[in-house]
Amino acid sequence: MTNREILKILREIAAFFEMEGVSFKPQAYEAAALGIETYAREAEEIYKTGGTDALMEIPGVGKGIAGHIEELFKKGSFKEYRDFKRKYPIDVLGLVAIEGVGPKMVKLLWEKLRVRAVNDLEKAARAGKIRALERFGEKSEQKILKGIEFLKQSGGRQALGFALAEIRSLEKMIQLFPEVARALVAGSVRRRKETIGDIDILAASKRPARVMEQFLKLPFIAHVYAKGTTKTLVKLKNGLDADLRVVPKESWGAALNYFTGSKEHNIALREIAIQKGWKLNEYGLFKGEKMIAGRTEEEVYEKLGLRYIEPEMRENMGEIKAAQENKLPRLIGYSDIQGDLQMQTDWTDGENSIEEMARAAMSAGLRYIAITDHTKSLAMTGGADEKKLLRQMEAIDKINRKYKDLKFKVLKGAEVNIMKNGTLDIEDDVLKKLDVAGAAAHSHFTLSRAEQTKRIIRAMENPNVDIIFHLTTRVIHKRGPIELDIDEIIKAARRTNTVLEIDAYPDRLDIKDEYVRKCVDAGVKMAIDSDAHSVNHFKYLEMGIGQARRGWATRGDIINAHPLKEMLKFLKER
DNA sequence: GCCGTTTTCGGCCCGACTGTTTTCAGTCG
Numbered sequence A: 001m002t003n004r005e006i007l008k009i010l011r012e013i014a015a016f017f018e019m020e021g022v023s024f025k026p027q028a029y030e031a032a033a034l035g036i037e038t039y040a041r042e043a044e045e046i047y048k049t050g051g052t053d054a055l056m057e058i059p060g061v062g063k064g065i066a067g068h069i070e071e072l073f074k075k076g077s078f079k080e081y082r083d084f085k086r087k088y089p090i091d092v093l094g095l096v097a098i099e100g101v102g103p104k105m106v107k108l109l110w111e112k113l114r115v116r117a118v119n120d121l122e123k124a125a126r127a128g129k130i131r132a133l134e135r136f137g138e139k140s141e142q143k144i145l146k147g148i149e150f151l152k153q154s155g156g157r158q159a160l161g162f163a164l165a166e167i168r169s170l171e172k173m174i175q176l177f178p179e180v181a182r183a184l185v186a187g188s189v190r191r192r193k194e195t196i197g198d199i200d201i202l203a204a205s206k207r208p209a210r211v212m213e214q215f216l217k218l219p220f221i222a223h224v225y226a227k228g229t230t231k232t233l234v235k236l237k238n239g240l241d242a243d244l245r246v247v248p249k250e251s252w253g254a255a256l257n258y259f260t261g262s263k264e265h266n267i268a269l270r271e272i273a274i275q276k277g278w279k280l281n282e283y284g285l286f287k288g289e290k291m292i293a294g295r296t297e298e299e300v301y302e303k304l305g306l307r308y309i310e311p312e313m314r315e316n317m318g319e320i321k322a323a324q325e326n327k328l329p330r331l332i333g334y335s336d337i338q339g340d341l342q343m344q345t346d347w348t349d350g351e352n353s354i355e356e357m358a359r360a361a362m363s364a365g366l367r368y369i370a371i372t373d374h375t376k377s378l379a380m381t382g383g384a385d386e387k388k389l390l391r392q393m394e395a396i397d398k399i400n401r402k403y404k405d406l407k408f409k410v411l412k413g414a415e416v417n418i419m420k421n422g423t424l425d426i427e428d429d430v431l432k433k434l435d436v437a438g439a440a441a442h443s444h445f446t447l448s449r450a451e452q453t454k455r456i457i458r459a460m461e462n463p464n465v466d467i468i469f470h471l472t473t474r475v476i477h478k479r480g481p482i483e484l485d486i487d488e489i490i491k492a493a494r495r496t497n498t499v500l501e502i503d504a505y506p507d508r509l510d511i512k513d514e515y516v517r518k519c520v521d522a523g524v525k526m527a528i529d530s531d532a533h534s535v536n537h538f539k540y541l542e543m544g545i546g547q548a549r550r551g552w553a554t555r556g557d558i559i560n561a562h563p564l565k566e567m568l569k570f571l572k573e574r
Numbered sequence B: 001g002c003c004g005t006t007t008t009c010g011g012c013c014c015g016a017c018t019g020t021t022t023t024c025a026g027t028c029g
Helices: A003-019 A025-038 A043-055 A063-075 A079-087 A092-096 A103-113 A118-126 A138-154 A160-175 A208-216 A249-260 A263-275 A297-303 A319-324 A354-363 A386-402 A449-461 A486-496 A513-522 A535-550 A564-573
Strands: A180-185 A198-205 A221-227 A231-236 A241-247 A279-281 A284-287 A290-293 A368-371 A409-417 A436-440 A499-503 A526-529
Touching: A003 A025, A003 A063, A003 A079, A003 A092, A003 A103, A025 A063, A043 A063, A063 A079, A092 A103, A092 A118, A103 A118, A118 A138, A160 A180, A160 A198, A160 A535, A180 A249, A198 A208, A198 A249, A208 A221, A208 A231, A208 A241, A241 A249, A249 A263, A249 A279, A249 A284, A249 A290, A249 A297, A263 A279, A263 A319, A290 A297, A354 A368, A354 A386, A354 A535, A386 A409, A449 A486, A486 A499, A486 A513, A499 A513, A499 A535, A513 A535, A526 A535
Parallel strands: A198 A241, A368 A409, A409 A436, A499 A526
Antiparallel strands: A180 A198, A221 A231, A231 A241, A279 A284, A284 A290
């Protein structure tokens, strides 16, 4: 049984306990589910070697839940879960995924209307049966239908990189409101998560009611869920929900901290406050009635005895301890990238010529790029064979001669295809001539974990391969990652000095933050590339930098955050 | 049910808004 299946069952149990009004157990099961979700290894694997003791190493998993998981491995189920399922034969997770529907409502819907799943609920709502229930009305019924509609059309989340430009223009508009002293988008956008479910906007103002009025007049707004004097929740025309909160200027820092999250990070901060006998909320840090910090985020962290923690690190994944011990890394900066090592041109499936890409990269502030068109086994892209690659090298030489006074360099590269058995589709004597040889898998996504791991490691062992592009091949909202033993991959990368790419394209972001952190810890170098297929895609490098920062990477960890000479020297000597 | 520089019991984050309520439970972030 996979981690994914286990955490789904744990989440179900949490919801069942909540339906029954049991205290604390819901949070305990939720915490265990989160622990498994973020655990790097498969629980079944560690159970095989270390039993329930090993399972209890997972954060949030104690004796009780470890026992349940053991039964899941042995029998596929356990008693409490079976009892709940018998009592409530319903799709509780599907139902609570609807905006505004929680466990208590699910219980009522089941008991009164025999609602088992989302389509039952939709039918009941359309038939006007919801409004007849006690404590429900016509509005609740409409709200449920809208929630179902949204869930259907968007799956609830969007890739941040695709929405970021729009979010920034919304932020700018609010900043320009005359009554607004400061405004910033907080939440998962500020933490640069891969995908976002909503936009949390924070504004400081003396006249919150006026700000809300102005906000509701903005052209982006499709629907208003809730409006108050300090908090308004709307749906934007782009399908995202936006939440605007207005606070007094004195509370700006505390509020920004609170609304940036993550929830887990905030809880940990509040616990530190409690230990000191204080209270932390979105209005400030309080000692009794007296506010002792909150004007700036820096002030809040300082008062709590912490160094300032960058938003991308706020996940309660060790950053608080590091901040206490003054051991936070100095993260790579958003303007540190000097070159881009993966892009495609009209030689294969890109939209623009080599020269157009070079010019666009220059305007994006880059000093060098590598042209990495696909290779021959990707026939549908017009992938290059050895001859075509050699021709492209000549074309690149020509462009470099043309631009030699501009201190900008186009490197010769390729996105060489990794075959099923881990060999490459380009001969070694041609690979040797490239400045940057990236290798990537584009097929055979369903190989077993062992085969897939062996395949990628074999590609890394080719001394001509510099970088593995988009290691896990996942596409957000489209397909999951290939099965890999990531620890073995990182070991092999370390041994062969192979660079692992952080592909910055918004629905790839591959490798993910958790793996970035493993690379940082193991001393494996990475490259942040746009994977641009058009001159408009260089802007996505920012998403890759965000991903690197979420994985605690410093400038030293990223080879293309260095000048060309240094970067090439690294590739040559590796 | 989990957890521990207030350790093996007694805690477990905190506040805003909605709807349908004459005082608050439920949901969300």
